[in-house]
Each structure stands twice: as structure tokens, then as C-alpha cells.
Amino acid sequence: MHNNIPAKIRSEDIVRLTRELVRIPSPNPPGLESEVSDFLASKMKAIGFKVQSYEVSPGRPNVVGHLRFGSGGKRLMFNGHLDVVPIGDRSLWDEDPYSGILKDGRVYGRGTADMKGGIASIIVAAKALADSSSDLHGDLIFAGVVDEESHGSGSKRIVKEEYKADMVVIGEPTDKKICIAHKGNMWLEITTQGTAEHSSQVRVGKSANAIYRMVKIVSLLEEMLPGLQEIQDDRVGNPTISVGTIEGGTKPNVVPDVCKIVVDRRMLPGEDPKKVLEELKARILPVIMPEFDAAFKILIAREGAQISPDEEIVKIASKSIMEALKIPPEIGGLGATTDMSFFVRAGIPTIIYGPGSIKQAHVANEFIDVDELTNATKVYAAIAANTFSKSSR
Ligand SMILES: [Zn+2]
Incomplete structure (x- = not known):
């Protein structure tokens, strides 16, 4: 139906845009997205998008473009x-992480796979649609x-904004899959208190060492992993728990009065962070108390999400992969x-591809492989064309 659209997609255009995006660093932390946001605004305007930008927090603007086809239709x-x-340890990179170098059919650099290559594919697919003469509505x-x-x-x-996407x-x-589920994660800070004193004065039963106390909690957390591994979800695997950081003490000759760890707990779709925290406390507190107490603070909690494989967007994406890639x-x-979970909780069927x-x-x-970029762009164009074609309205 839309055979003229993939023909308009050229790998060079996707590669060029991916490299342009990679060359504008936008590391988070600290969150330097404004330059890349402005760049995309001008790219989209040139294609015919109506573009809005607004700051989510100072100096950090979302950019949203609308490209209208025909009349009525769905909002995709x-x-x-x-x-x-961030790039991490610079010495581990063979090339400048922000150079976007093209080598052996791959574009290298921070953000090529996650996910400036994906953004380039979307923009080039939109341009191919805008340039086509297909009868589209949406x-x-x-x-x-x-x-x-x-x-x-x-x-x-x-x-929260008024885009009301369908x-x-x-x-x-x-990895070429249509993902209809993802895990959630929770970063949980646990703090133990002790009493500072000179290390030469320690006495059994009298001294309170915050690190020793934390070690007991760390062992309890480690013992939770086998149980979690037994819970299996068909699409995302099992929940996990891992202690990622530990901090405590000031000097070797001072008994530490504070120790903190941060735990990363990955949750299955449907797991509630508050319940997960309650279960964790129920496991830890009876063992450590009344000897000592611990404080728990959720630093980040993002729920998992899933949608039914019968949703229209899953069917459209499946059909589009067949048409565009013949697989x-x-x-x-x-x-x-x-970010899928935010949309699913708002009632909007969402896939990750x-x-x-x-x-x-x-x-x-x-x-990122250039072939991957080209294939994804073809699939995006087909998803939009199938969503906006008269037959599927
Ligand atoms: Zn990402």
C-alpha cells in the first residue's frame, strides 16, 4: 500500500542525523539537554512539523512536534x-565519545544506541512520510x-499536557523486538546509626558501630536474591535486588556513627514500590531489632508496565515489521x-521498539549498526503509514 515510502529512506540521512545528535553532548547528570532540544526543533520545522518547546525544569526543555496528515485519523x-x-571513564573509549565516528558499518559514541539513533530514525521516517504522496490521515x-x-x-x-495520543x-x-513490558526499579537508601568514639575504647556490648550494623542488613539483602530468582515473568524475567553503594566512617581510628547503602530493586510489572518496601522492612526489622533500628528512604521509584499483546499498536507494529523487513x-x-510506564498508567497503549x-x-x-538504523526507520515509517491509512481507520 505504501511501497513508495521505504524507497525514500536513505541510510546516509539517518547516519548523518545520528552523528549530528551525538556531537551535541547531553549528559544526565547534570541534564544538559537544551542544545540538542533546540537542534531537533529546527530539524523538525524544516520538515514541516509544528514545534513547541517548554522547560520541564530550568534550562531543560522538552521539544514536541506535530506533523499533520489529511484530516481526522489517529494520534500516534x-x-x-x-x-x-555520562561517558564514565574516558580512558575506556577508543575514540572521542562525542565524535560520532562512522567505522565498519557502525556509528560510535555516547547515545548512539541509547537513544539518539532511535530519534534520528523517527525523524527521518517522519520526513519520508511527509515527502510521500500516500493518502494518509492522522x-x-x-x-x-x-x-x-x-x-x-x-x-x-x-x-500531563494536552497531546492525548492514541x-x-x-x-x-x-534488539529488534516489539517490547510490551518492562521492569520497574526502586533505589532505596538504608541508614544505620552508631555512636562515635575513639577506636581504642571499643567494648563488646557497649560500642555501637554503624558499619557492623549495616553488614547485618547487607547479608539479609543478599539472602533475598534466591527467592526473587524463582519468580519468573514470561516477558521480563525475574525481579532482582542488589546493593550498589556503601558509605560510612570518617577515619580508621573513629568508630563510625553513620553508614548508608543504596539498594537497587528491580520490580516486575504490577509490583508496587510501597509494598516492596514494606516486605523488605518486614524481613529486616525483626532480625535487627531490638538491638538497633534502621531508616529506609526511597530515592527513586519507577513502576514497571505491560500491555496486552492484543492492543492495536502491537498488531500494527507486527504487520509493519513483516511489510518493511520481511521477517x-x-x-x-x-x-x-x-518512560513507557507513565503512558500506560495514563491509559495510553505503548510499545518500545x-x-x-x-x-x-x-x-x-x-x-549502533547502520543496518539497524535503516531497518528501524523503515518500520517506523510503516507503523505511521499503517496507523494513518484509510483502511485501518
Ligand atoms: Zn534509553
């Missing part, structure tokens, strides 16, 4: 986050959001946490 939103994680929305890599404040704001496609890397679609889930692999996210020498 593509969502991509503008931020990237509203293609691109939401470029800030802050996905920490609190998701960009997409939270999008859900369905959403998030362009995070999914059978694979439906799965993502272990990582994404995007070029590249999640294994390339957050690592040194991050890359």
Missing part, C-alpha cells in the same frame, strides 16, 4: 529521550523528552526501566 506519538548517561507527534535517565520528569510532563512508540533499543515479528519485554541493543546502553565504545 513517537517518544525519544534527549539525555544520555497526527504524527514526536516528543523529545528530558531526564529519562533519572526521574523521567520529561515524559511525566508530556502525559498510542505511543518509544524508540529505546530493543516475523518477535514480541518480548525489556529488563531496563523506561527501536534500533540497537540495550547491551550497548551505558557502556564505553557504545555503537
